[in-house]
Amino acid sequence: MAIAEQDGNASGYAAPETNYINNGYGLKSWLLTKDHKRIAVLYMISISIFFAVGGLFAGLIRLELLTPQGDFSHSDTYNKLFTMHGVVMIFFFLVPSIPATLGNFLVPIMIGAKDLAFPRINLLSWYVYIIGGTLGVIGILAGGVDTGWTFYTPYSSTYSNSNVLIVAFAGFLAGFSSILTGLNFIVTIHTMRAPGMTWFRLPLFIWAHYATSIIMLLGTPVIAITLVLMMLERAFGFGFFDPRLGGDPVLFQHLFWFYSHPAVYIMILPSMGVMSEMIACISRKRVFGYEFVAFSSVAIAILGFLVWGHHMFLSSQSTYAGMVFSVITFLVAVPSAIKTFNWTATMYKGSIVYNTPMYYVMGYLGLFLVGGLTGLFLSNMGLDIHLHDTYFIVAHFHYIMVGGQVMGYLGGMHFWWPKISGKMYPEALGKASAVLVFLGFNLTFFPQFVLGYMGMPRRYHSYPDEFQILNVASTGGASVLALGYLLPGIYLIWSIFKGANAPQNPWGAKGLEWEVADTPPTTFNFESTPVVTEEAYQYGPIEEH
C-alpha cells in the first residue's frame, strides 16, 4: 500500500529493540499511558474479563434450561442471570469489543498517524469504562438486577426490587466511554491521514469504524438521557414512564430503541471491517467493489437510525408507523447483501491460503448469512407478531452479535495478534478453535430458531415439556462453544511467553500496519510519516472493469 523509507522484508526481519511494549515497564507506565496501542491492550484485558463473566452467566442460564422445571435456580436468580448476562455482554463487552481494542490499536497505524487525535481523551475513555464496569460489578455483588438488559418501564422504574439504579448508572457511564472513543476516531480519520491517504484509499476497516463512530457519537447520548429519566422516576417518582405517575411506558421503548437499535450496528459493523481486511489478505486480492463495500457501511449506519420501531410492532405503536419501520428494516438487507456478495466475489480467482484467519472468515460468513437472513423474518410484520419475544429473536441476535461480532473479534485477534504481541500462536490450535466455535455456536443457537417458531417465549425460567429436546441440544452446544472460546485464551497467552517471534508481515498482507510499522510497532508507530502512493489492497496492478 505504501512506499516509505523502510521496506518490509519478511525474511530476516530485524525488529527494533524498543517497541511500544518494552518502552517503559511498571504499572504506572501502563495506567498513565497515552499510547493508543497500550490503551488498546488495557481494553483487551478488561473486556476479556467481562466476556468471561458474561459467559459464566450464559452457562448458568443454559444449565437451568436443561430441564423444563425451574429446578436449578430460583426464578429471581434466573431473572438476574439473564439480565446480567445481557448487561455485561452488551455494555461491557460487545459495544467496546472491536472498536476499543483492534480499532484503538489499528486506526492510527492504518491511516499513517502517530496516535489518535486526543490521546488523553482516549485514556479517559478507558477510565470511564473501568469505573462503569466496577459499578456494574458492585451492583452484581450487591444482589444483581432483574429487569432484563432493556430496563423496560414501569417494571424497572417502579416494580423491581433489585439494584436497578447502580447498574443503570454503570451502563450510563459505559456509554460515555464509547462516545469518547467515537469522537476520537472521527476526528482522527478526518484530520490525521498521512499524505496520499485519500478517503478512497482508506482500508475498509477504517470505513467501518468511521460508520460505527457516527452511531456512537449520535446515538449514545440518547440512551444516556433515557437511563437518567428512568433513574429519576425510580429515585424521585418523576412521572415519565409509569402511567400511575402520568407517564407513558411506550415512550421509554421509543427512546431506548432509538439508541439501542443503532447500537446493534455498533455490534456488527466493526466486524464487517475486520472481515474486509482478512478476506483481502487471505485471497491476496483487492476487495471487489471497494466503494460499494465502503458506502454500504455508511448506509447501514444511516438506515440503522430509522428502524427502531421494529422492536415495537406489538407495543401499540400505530400500524402506519409500523409499516414505515418495517420497510426501512427490509432495506437494511440491501447493504448487507452488497457486502456479502462483494466478499464472495473477492475470493473469485483469488489465491486463497488456508490459515487460521481464513478459517475464521469462513465461519463468520456462514454465521453472518444465517443471522442476516433471519432478520428478514423479523422485519416482516405479519410474521413478527408470532416471533416477537420468542427464542427466534434470541437466536437471531446471537447469530449477528456473537456469530458476527465475536467471530470477527476473535478472527481479527488471530489476524493481528502477531502485530500486537510480536509473537506467533500455534496454527493447528488456531484452526481448531475456529472449528469448535463454529460448530458449538450452531449447535447452541440453531435449535433456538425452531424453539421460537414453536412458540417458546424468551426469558422463561421454566417451560412446557415439549420444548426440552431442543433446549438440551442448545445446552450441549454451549459447552462446545465454551471450549472454543477458552482455547484461544490459553494459547494466545502461552504465545506471549513461548511463541516464536513474528516477522513484520507474516501473512504477506497489504497495509501500513503490515508493510511499514514494525512488529510490534514502536511507540509512535512510524519513524517518519509514511507517504501513501497506492490504492488499498493493491497486491498487483488493478484492472478496472
Next chain:
Amino acid sequence: MWTDFPLFPEQASSFALKVDGIYFATVLLSVFFAALVSVLVIIFAIKYRRKSPDEIPRQIAGHIGLEIFWTAIPLVLALGMFVWSTVLYFHITTPPANTLEMYVVGKQWMWKLQHPEGKREINELHVPLGQPVRLTMTSEDVLHSFYIPAFRVKKDVVPGRYTSLWFEATKIGSYHLFCAEYCGTEHSRMIGKVHVMEPQDYQNWLTGGVANEPMEVAGERLFEQYACHTCHKVDGKGRGPSLVGLYGKSVGLEGGGSAVVNEAYIRESILNPAVKLVAGYKPIMPTFKGQISEEGVMQLIAYVKSLKAPELTSVE
C-alpha cells in the same frame, strides 16, 4: 415421531396457515441465498487455493453491472416481502364487525379474563369454534404480552392504555397461553390455557356453574354507584352528554377536532375527563383515576356499549 418432535405449533386459528405460508416462503428464500453464497465461497476456496507462496492473482477492481444486479435483486425481493407481510399484518390486526367481545386484565402474574355475559376466568380462556373473538386488554401494573402460539397472535398488554387482538379459532382443543413480555419474578408462570369448544358447548359452559352477573349489568350498577347517571342523563339534558347510542360514533371535541367513541376513548374519559371534552360541555367531571379498578372500567364500557339508541323513535 413427528408429534414428539414438532417443528411448528399446531394450526388452530384462521391466521395459522397464512403465517406459516409466509414463514415457509421466507425459509425457502433464505435457504436459497445461504446455499448460493456458501457453495460459491466453498468452490472458490477449493478452486483458487494458493498454489505457491508468491502467487499474485489478477486484481479485479469491481464490476458495476454486477453491483447493480446484486443491489437490485435483494431490493426487489425485500420490497415484495414487505408488501406481502404488510397485507398479512393488516389482516391480523383488523377485526371483522361481528366479533365476540371479551376483556383481559394482566397483572403480576396472572391473566384475569371476563366474558360479556359475566363469566370470569383466571389463566384460562374458553372460546367458541369458528367465531371471531376480540379481546380488549390492559394491565394493572407492568407490561405483559398476550400470546397464543397455536393461533399465531400476540399483542403487548400495556398499563394505562387499551390494546386489542382478535382471532378465529378453527380447531377444537386446548392451547398454550403465554405472557411474552418479561414482567418480573414469576413471568414464566404467567401462563394458561385457551380452550376452543363447539359453539353449543361454549353456550352451556357460559350458563353453567355459578350464576354470573353480566358485565353490562355490573357496569350499570357501577354507573349508579358512582352517580354517573346524575349528569349523563338518558335524554341528553344533563350536565354531561347522553351516552345512549354513543358507542362507535364520532363526536366533536371542545377546542376542535373529533374523536371516535371506542373503548380507549371511554376509558380516557373516565380517568382523565378533561383531556378530550365533548364540544358544548364544561370540564366539570371529576377524575375517577384510582377509584375504579381496571375491571370496573371494562364493565362500565360494556354498559355504555349496551346503551343502544332506540330504533327510529325520537325524531327531533
